[in-house]
Amino acid sequence: MSASPAAEVQSGRELTLSRAMVEAIAWELRNNPDVFVMGEDIADYGGIFSSTTGLLNEFGRERVMDVPISETGFIGAALGAAMAGMRPIVELMFVDFFGVCMDQIYNNLAKVTYMSGGACKVPVVLMTAVGGAYSDAAQHSQTLYGTFAHLPGMKVVVPSNAYDAKGFMHAAIRDDDPVVYMFHKRLMGLVWMPSPKGVKTPVPEQDYTLPFGEAAVRRGGRDLSIVTLGLHVHRALAAAERLAEVGVEAEVVDLRTLVPLDRRTIVQSVKRTGKLLVVDEDYRSFGLTGEVIATAAEGALGDLKAVRRLAIPDVPIPYARPLETYVNPGVDQIVRAAQALAAE
Amino acid sequence: MPNIEDLKTMYENMVTARRYEERLQQEYLVGKQPQFDISAGPIPGELHLAAGHEASAAGVCVHLRAEDTVTAPHRPHHIAIAKGVDLKRMTAEIFGRATGLCKGKGGHMHLYDPAVNFACSGIIAQGCPPAVGAALAYKKRNTDNVAVAFLGEGAINQGGFFESLNLAALHRLPVVFVIEDNEWAISMPKSRVTDVADGSKRAQGFKMAGTRVDVDDAVAVCEVAGEAIGRARNGNGPTLLEVQVHRRMGHFMGDAEAYRPAVDRERHARLDPIPRLAVELRKQGVTPGDLKEIEARSHRRVDEAIAWAKAQPEPAGEEALQDVFTNPFSARNEEALA
Numbered sequence A: 001m002s003a004s005p006a007a008e009v010q011s012g013r014e015l016t017l018s019r020a021m022v023e024a025i026a027w028e029l030r031n032n033p034d035v036f037v038m039g040e041d042i043a044d045y046g047g048i049f050s051s052t053t054g055l056l057n058e059f060g061r062e063r064v065m066d067v068p069i070s071e072t073g074f075i076g077a078a079l080g081a082a083m084a085g086m087r088p089i090v091e092l093m094f095v096d097f098f099g100v101c102m103d104q105i106y107n108n109l110a111k112v113t114y115m116s117g118g119a120c121k122v123p124v125v126l127m128t129a130v131g132g133a134y135s136d137a138a139q140h141s142q143t144l145y146g147t148f149a150h151l152p153g154m155k156v157v158v159p160s161n162a163y164d165a166k167g168f169m170h171a172a173i174r175d176d177d178p179v180v181y182m183f184h185k186r187l188m189g190l191v192w193m194p195s196p197k198g199v200k201t202p203v204p205e206q207d208y209t210l211p212f213g214e215a216a217v218r219r220g221g222r223d224l225s226i227v228t229l230g231l232h233v234h235r236a237l238a239a240a241e242r243l244a245e246v247g248v249e250a251e252v253v254d255l256r257t258l259v260p261l262d263r264r265t266i267v268q269s270v271k272r273t274g275k276l277l278v279v280d281e282d283y284r285s286f287g288l289t290g291e292v293i294a295t296a297a298e299g300a301l302g303d304l305k306a307v308r309r310l311a312i313p314d315v316p317i318p319y320a321r322p323l324e325t326y327v328n329p330g331v332d333q334i335v336r337a338a339q340a341l342a343a344e
Numbered sequence B: 001m002p003n004i005e006d007l008k009t010m011y012e013n014m015v016t017a018r019r020y021e022e023r024l025q026q027e028y029l030v031g032k033q034p035q036f037d038i039s040a041g042p043i044p045g046e047l048h049l050a051a052g053h054e055a056s057a058a059g060v061c062v063h064l065r066a067e068d069t070v071t072a073p074h075r076p077h078h079i080a081i082a083k084g085v086d087l088k089r090m091t092a093e094i095f096g097r098a099t100g101l102c103k104g105k106g107g108h109m110h111l112y113d114p115a116v117n118f119a120c121s122g123i124i125a126q127g128c129p130p131a132v133g134a135a136l137a138y139k140k141r142n143t144d145n146v147a148v149a150f151l152g153e154g155a156i157n158q159g160g161f162f163e164s165l166n167l168a169a170l171h172r173l174p175v176v177f178v179i180e181d182n183e184w185a186i187s188m189p190k191s192r193v194t195d196v197a198d199g200s201k202r203a204q205g206f207k208m209a210g211t212r213v214d215v216d217d218a219v220a221v222c223e224v225a226g227e228a229i230g231r232a233r234n235g236n237g238p239t240l241l242e243v244q245v246h247r248r249m250g251h252f253m254g255d256a257e258a259y260r261p262a263v264d265r266e267r268h269a270r271l272d273p274i275p276r277l278a279v280e281l282r283k284q285g286v287t288p289g290d291l292k293e294i295e296a297r298s299h300r301r302v303d304e305a306i307a308w309a310k311a312q313p314e315p316a317g318e319e320a321l322q323d324v325f326t327n328p329f330s331a332r333n334e335e336a337l338a
């Protein structure tokens, strides 16, 4: 049911990203008895980052299940339940904890469809909190976008605002493949961890889906393309405003989904601007920035005049504020890199 | 009954740990009131305080030497204090300062002090395998050192815990696993995540010794831990201990505990192991004046550590690039991009 939400958006009801996610999950729970949610602290607590607030009240413990701290067990169980006909939504509290359960994720969840020659389907949503910028240090601040996008068999969604969050959540739950839904902690709209402006958006009350694999051009500009995702969409937009004041017009592309990746929008943008800055909150080498640049090189080599990237410089995320700020690309760094690129 | 000197050491460690958590709580809340913002104030990030857990760490660590290894989980301060971690540098680390134990890179869940073989992990139960490894090294090297892994009762449902028990039992390694049972894993009460109320029973499945200490009492912990550590030192294999502790604060700072009944919070506050040990010390002839002196000394030490930490410099941003490897490779690779 891919509605056209434009009319409702006019009505102007605004939600935080977390409320938008919860609204989609609640709708699916209400309308499909095969859907259920599992995770640590998702029932009474409502999710550490408010991804399931209020669901216990409406749906009860059978469908909104707290589970022991046993990620291999309950994520593998989501896979098994899906193969037995259900549509589980399972939460990995922080993506960093993938280490204790990665076999169930990438050797099982991600590969069953292929290994079975398409005979089995695995409609699981694995939702997980990503990102830093609040001093949670090396084991609780990673995004790991590239890791999950690199391993074949999982669709990977990274919403940057409430409207997208709801549409992608509906789409993820209705999808017959495993979808890794990565929500950035700094975007959830938590009172204790404020979000940048622009994340809270008008959200239609009706259900709607958004297609995977369509990036969004959040701002047009002729001088360079800034390709990014998640939290850094907002940092890039803030940088673009400052750049405009000094006469540099940056185009900002929000990737929105990594698998599938909208290569066409990347290539078209680079063809227009000739210059590419990729901004990422994942580790620099062997990852997302390299993939986007390779896409531009493969699709628009003749137009490509200059390239730069900003990402975590291949170090674990440090704790102290000056250290974390140094490694996690900020608005100032984006402005500087863009100016240098524009001048090349 | 432990000797009086050990009892006094335990008391001092417990009072120090309690004061430490209470003072950190105050410092942490600076700039975070009335509206809690995790990024405001002098202490960055998450903070898991251990008020109510002191008896376990004090009763176990009183048997340990600097060479023995301890691994702690996300709630590590009381254990670090009882193990003798440098309090000033640990505090500087928690404040994110350049002279902290880890130069500001680790933070409160990732404290490392090789001088007393202390390490942490913020990933649940993942301190268990390294403790097994330390014990393996001690056995291979024919020392009588031991390793102790601390973890919460919620953590014992994690696969890495079971794998560690089996490895340790199979090789009769000198390691003790200490489960601190505060009855809660964030918002999940123990009864929601396991049907086995006594976590130490899990030892039986591995032919390992297992004991539970039902009362939050440092003396009882000390006695049982003494046996377990003695067994490990004498080459008679590992032990699984479960110790009843209490959670006097939220899971982390900023936790409103909406999920927790008020009566439960009150019960946890009432069952305080510190006055309990004070009563025991009095029975053994320690005077009120002696107790006051221990308390004053502990408070002073904590206050000094915090004052020292706050006066330390923050690290420079570029420092973030150091220490990924012990011997960094040449910058030539980067220059190619310039």
Ligand SMILES: Cc1ncc(C[n+]2csc(CCOP(=O)(O)OP(=O)(O)O)c2C)c(N)n1
Residues within 6 Å of the ligand: A040, A069, A071, A093, A097, A100, B074, B075, B122, B123, B124, B151, B152, B153, B154, B155, B156, B182, B184, B185, B186, B251
């Ligand atoms: C593998 C993993 N899963 C989940 C978490 C998130 N987490 C941090 S503390 C905690 C609860 C731990 O409970 P318990 O072991 O009982 O220790 P307590 O916090 O009560 O001291 C959870 C779920 C984590 N850090 N690592």
